[in-house]
Amino acid sequence: xxxxxxxxxxxxxxxxxxxxxxxxxxxxxxxxxxxxxxxxxxxxxxxxxxxxxxxxxxxxxxxxxxxxxxxxxxxx
Amino acid sequence: xxxxxxxxxxxxxxxxxxxxxxxxxxxxxxxxxxxxxxxxxxxxxxxxxxxxxxxxxxxxxxxxxxxxxxxxxxxxxxxxxxxxxxxxxxxxxxxxxxxxxxxxxxxxxxxxxxxxxxxxxxxxxxxxxxxxxxxxxxxxxxxxxxxxxxxxxxxxxxxxxxxxxxxxxxxxxxxxxxxxxxxxxxxxxxxxxxxxxxxxxxxxxxxxxxxxxxxxxxxxxxxxxxxxxxxxxxxxxxxxxxxxxxxxxxxxxxxxxxxxxxxxxxxxxxxxxxxxxxxxxxxxxxxxxxxxxxxxxxxxxxxxxxxxxxxxxxxxxxxxxxxxxxxxxxxxxxxxxxxxxxxxxxxxxxxxxxxxxxxxxxxxxxxxxxxxxxxxxxxxxxxxxxxxxxxxxxxxxxxxxxxxxxxxxxxxxxxxxxxxxxxxxxxxxxxxxxxxxxxxxxxxxxxxxxxxxxxxxxxxxxxxxxxxxxxxxxxxxxxxxxxxxxxxxxxxxxxxxxxxxxxxxxxxxxxxxxxxxxxxxxxxxxxxxxxxxxxxxxxxxxxxxxxxxxxxxxxxxxxxxxxxxxxxxxxxxxxxxxxxxxxxxxxxxxxxxxxxxxxxxxxxxxxxxxxxxxxxxxxxxxxxxxxxxxxxxxxxxxxxxxxxxxxxxxxxxxxxxxxxxxxxxxxxxxxxxxxxxxxxxxxxxxxxxxxxxxxxxxxxxxxxxxxxxxxxxxxxxxxxxxxxxxxxxxxxxxxxxxxxxxxxxxxxxxxxxxxxxxxxxxxxxxxxxxxxxxxxxxxxxxxxxxxxxxxxxxxxxxxxxxxxxxxxxxxxxxxxxxxxxxxxxxxxxxxxxxxxxxxxxxxxxxxxxxxxxxxxxxxxxxx
Numbered sequence: 001x002x003x004x005x006x007x008x009x010x011x012x013x014x015x016x017x018x019x020x021x022x023x024x025x026x027x028x029x030x031x032x033x034x035x036x037x038x039x040x041x042x043x044x045x046x047x048x049x050x051x052x053x054x055x056x057x058x059x060x061x062x063x064x065x066x067x068x069x070x071x072x073x074x075x076x
Numbered sequence: 077x078x079x080x081x082x083x084x085x086x087x088x089x090x091x092x093x094x095x096x097x098x099x100x101x102x103x104x105x106x107x108x109x110x111x112x113x114x115x116x117x118x119x120x121x122x123x124x125x126x127x128x129x130x131x132x133x134x135x136x137x138x139x140x141x142x143x144x145x146x147x148x149x150x151x152x153x154x155x156x157x158x159x160x161x162x163x164x165x166x167x168x169x170x171x172x173x174x175x176x177x178x179x180x181x182x183x184x185x186x187x188x189x190x191x192x193x194x195x196x197x198x199x200x201x202x203x204x205x206x207x208x209x210x211x212x213x214x215x216x217x218x219x220x221x222x223x224x225x226x227x228x229x230x231x232x233x234x235x236x237x238x239x240x241x242x243x244x245x246x247x248x249x250x251x252x253x254x255x256x257x258x259x260x261x262x263x264x265x266x267x268x269x270x271x272x273x274x275x276x277x278x279x280x281x282x283x284x285x286x287x288x289x290x291x292x293x294x295x296x297x298x299x300x301x302x303x304x305x306x307x308x309x310x311x312x313x314x315x316x317x318x319x320x321x322x323x324x325x326x327x328x329x330x331x332x333x334x335x336x337x338x339x340x341x342x343x344x345x346x347x348x349x350x351x352x353x354x355x356x357x358x359x360x361x362x363x364x365x366x367x368x369x370x371x372x373x374x375x376x377x378x379x380x381x382x383x384x385x386x387x388x389x390x391x392x393x394x395x396x397x398x399x400x401x402x403x404x405x406x407x408x409x410x411x412x413x414x415x416x417x418x419x420x421x422x423x424x425x426x427x428x429x430x431x432x433x434x435x436x437x438x439x440x441x442x443x444x445x446x447x448x449x450x451x452x453x454x455x456x457x458x459x460x461x462x463x464x465x466x467x468x469x470x471x472x473x474x475x476x477x478x479x480x481x482x483x484x485x486x487x488x489x490x491x492x493x494x495x496x497x498x499x500x501x502x503x504x505x506x507x508x509x510x511x512x513x514x515x516x517x518x519x520x521x522x523x524x525x526x527x528x529x530x531x532x533x534x535x536x537x538x539x540x541x542x543x544x545x546x547x548x549x550x551x552x553x554x555x556x557x558x559x560x561x562x563x564x565x566x567x568x569x570x571x572x573x574x575x576x577x578x579x580x581x582x583x584x585x586x587x588x589x590x591x592x593x594x595x596x597x598x599x600x601x602x603x604x605x606x607x608x609x610x611x612x613x614x615x616x617x618x619x620x621x622x623x624x625x626x627x628x629x630x631x632x633x634x635x636x637x638x639x640x641x642x643x644x645x646x647x648x649x650x651x652x653x654x655x656x657x658x659x660x661x662x663x664x665x666x667x668x669x670x671x672x673x674x675x676x677x678x679x680x681x682x683x684x685x686x687x688x689x690x691x692x693x694x695x696x697x698x699x700x701x702x703x704x705x706x707x708x709x710x711x712x713x714x715x716x717x718x719x720x721x722x723x724x725x726x727x728x729x730x731x732x733x734x735x736x737x738x739x740x741x742x743x744x745x746x747x748x749x750x751x752x753x754x755x756x757x758x759x760x761x762x763x764x765x766x767x768x769x770x771x772x773x774x775x776x777x778x779x780x781x782x783x784x785x786x787x788x789x790x791x792x793x794x795x796x797x798x799x800x801x802x803x804x805x806x807x808x809x810x811x812x813x814x815x816x817x818x819x820x821x822x823x824x825x826x827x828x829x830x831x832x833x834x835x836x837x838x839x840x841x842x843x844x845x846x847x848x849x850x851x852x853x854x855x856x857x858x859x860x861x862x863x864x865x866x867x868x869x870x871x872x873x874x875x876x877x878x879x880x881x882x883x884x885x886x887x888x889x890x891x892x893x894x895x896x897x898x899x900x901x902x903x904x905x906x907x908x909x910x911x912x913x914x915x916x917x918x919x920x921x922x923x924x925x926x927x928x929x930x931x932x933x934x935x936x937x938x939x
Contacts, residue, residue, distance in 0.1 A: 028722060031170065052725060056170050058170055059727075
């Protein structure tokens with residue numbers, strides 16, 4: 001299973017499933033990260049964490065630990 | 077009846093700009109009850125009929141973050157007459173997510189699509205009318221920054237609110253979900269307000285615990301509703317919350333497909349914001365860029381030659397003090413009348429003249445004091461005062477000329493502000509004494525002033541700043557002094573001292589902080605508004621997270637190097653309350669500018685051979701922050717899962733001047749009001765205690781008779797284990813609470829003796845602790861550096877912590893840390909140096925072990 005935290009900078013992937021629960025999951029959903037949405041990993045902070053994403057036309061930063069709760073579709 | 081409009085929108089959507097645009101200076105900033113989230117209210121164009129309530133920037137009306145709960149509670153409970161929803165046109169998809177939720181509240185609503193100027197520039201085409209039809213409300217395009225369309229949208233929402241014209245909420249969801257919602261609506265009719273029924277129904281569908289518990293619906297009905305929800309979940313193979321969220325976004329995507337034509341070419345192109353971000357959050361370049369921002373901040377606010385320090389000095393010494401020259405009017409002294417005698421300061425500026433005059437002033441003052449002492453010694457107590465009453469005519473009277481010849485005084489130059497003794501050389505040529513500062517010289521700047529030298533110095537005319545040096549504006553203290561004399565109060569009288577030292581002194585203490593607070597907030601408002609603050613959190617998050625703080629905690633701590641007051645206030649930029657509180661508690665441990673004065677004096681007097689002592693104090697401050705952060709994070713109050721870090725990185729844009737000024741003005745105003753209420757009386761009381769004895773007589777230089785001294789005596793048990801358990805050390809520490817640098821000044825006044833202030837203080841500490849005096853001095857210094865900061869900063873801390881209980885927690889924590897460090901400095905230091913081991917040494921070791929365990933223990937599991 002691949003999650004968003006495994007994706008190298010510059011790559012665009014499709015979200016498959018949200019693994020988190022409760023407030024964390026709700027927050028991620030509220031920000032527009034939902035099944036089927038395309039997310040690009042833009043950048044990694046100097047210390048390696050958090051990461052910067054682009055989705056739905058805006059930039060969002062999340063920690064790797066949160067990115068690990070976002071399952072993505074494997075490439076064919 | 078006034079009409080109340082709620083201004084709602086995402087963070088970074090330009091909400092504050094629009095609010096400032098509509099209300100201007102007619103806004104009132106407070107806090108939402110019980111929390112530190114800012115509450116802003118304003119009147120549309122100053123008309124009290126039209127109230128605009130600014131809600132916190134939110135992404136959703138979900139029940140999880142504090143801001144969201146506040147907003148929805150306000151929207152549902154206080155039910156505004158209308159909602160003005162501002163959405164960012166350059167980020168329309170996510171912004172409309174909130175709009176779909178607001179539309180369900182059944183309140184008249186206008187959607188203002190902001191940043192239309194940027195949208196047009198990009199070439200995107202919006203069909204606003206169609207968008208409005210589909211959303212069931214009016215949609216208008218505006219540019220808050222340029223001020224276009226703002227008035228029109230405000231007029232529209234006030235009109236709709238008056239007419240109570242609310243559109244029908246759009247049907248966002250798929251058939252089966254809408255079906256379930258319709259069922260829920262039917263069964264809860266009796267329990268909820270009619271107009272917001274759809275909103276409640278959807279919340280119940282989402283199983284929102286907060287809403288369900290508020291409504292007290294029959295359990296039977298709830299069970300019935302639950303069946304509907306479960307059916308839906310089964311059909312769509314997802315949980316209810318996800319279904320709602322996903323379908324909202326699906327609806328929006330469809331909506332945008334119909335109403336917006338994006339210019340794909342412009343979308344692919346790298347924007348200006350992207351280009352800035354390439355450098356600012358670059359994996360390697362990010363750090364130097366951040367360092368530059370920090371240095372700029374530091375230089376601006378707190379560095380020795382920066383504008384912040386200069387403005388503070390000007391405010392304290394000149395504007396609030398003696399007086400100041402109007403800029404560009406200052407010039408060298410020139411005698412106007414032809415043939416008139418030229419004074420010695422002819423051709424000099426006032427600054428030059430006054431610094432040259434300084435040693436003469438010292439000579440005069442010291443010798444006169446020595447003369448009075450000698451006279452009283454010869455002729456009996458208070459003889460001088462009795463014998464000279466009404467004599468001298470303004471000049472210093474010398475009733476016993478024979479005695480004068482034998483009197484000599486030791487004079488020295490002393491830095492009035494710091495109490496520091498400057499080193500230097502004194503030379504006398506042609507009867508004029510000059511004192512040159514010389515870093516190389518070994519001896520203190522000190523010379524003996526005998527009668528002939530006194531006479532020469534007394535003849536040197538003191539330059540008068542108000543006369544011939546430029547346009548002089550008197551300072552607040554000077555004006556008040558003149559006023560007192562005008563109404564017949566004599567210098568030295570009780571009322572005079574109360575007014576000048578207490579009231580004027582108190583006001584000046586409060587106002588003296590204004591320039592640095594204003595500067596810090598101008599800079600922070602700029603960083604915040606332009607979008608850099610979010611990047612700071614992005615860059616620093618990893619590091620600060622490791623000791624329990626937020627990436628944004630760095631800025632307050634840096635500001636804290638200069639002054640704790642703006643530091644504590646700057647912590648407001650941290651959204652997470654736990655992180656914000658922890659930052660407030662810890663930020664003032666960094667020795668501020670005033671504390672540096674204590675360090676400077678103590679290292680000059682006691683620790684000359686230890687050049688690293690000042691750096692060690694800064695490092696101690698940093699260590700307290702790191703270790704304190706780790707220890708606090710393991711307590712129940714701050715423990716638990718780290719708050720999720722899911723943060724938008726908004727596009728950069730140049731903030732408006734008006735916005736920054738209003739932001740800064742609100743902060744300064746809040747500070748001055750709070751300070752006026754609490755700090756000012758504190759200062760008056762403390763000054764009173766230092767100036768008077770219990771029978772309200774002036775104590776002058778004899779502080780040992782003052783009220784403060786007896787209070788110090790009363791509390792000396794508290795500082796006894798620290799090696800300075802006597803009224804002097806305690807009183808100096810209490811007086812340091814007005815302003816930290818006061819500690820050294822008070823010590824200087826208290827330590828009477830024959831030598832210089834430094835020598836007297838040295839002797840005093842030797843008296844306290846014998847051969848271990850250095851450890852007592854270290855303990856005194858550490859104590860004053862790390863116990864709760866000055867009263868101004870304490871008040872700011874209480875304010876920012878949000879409640880009295882939290883304020884006392886911060887106070888207690890800081891007191892514990894400061895006390896423990898001082899205890900260690902004295903007890904453990906003494907134990908190592910001279911082998912003395914007493915009960916308090918034992919206590920210190922036990923406390924150290926407890927603290928050590930609190931830091932290293934594994935974090936407790938929180939459910």
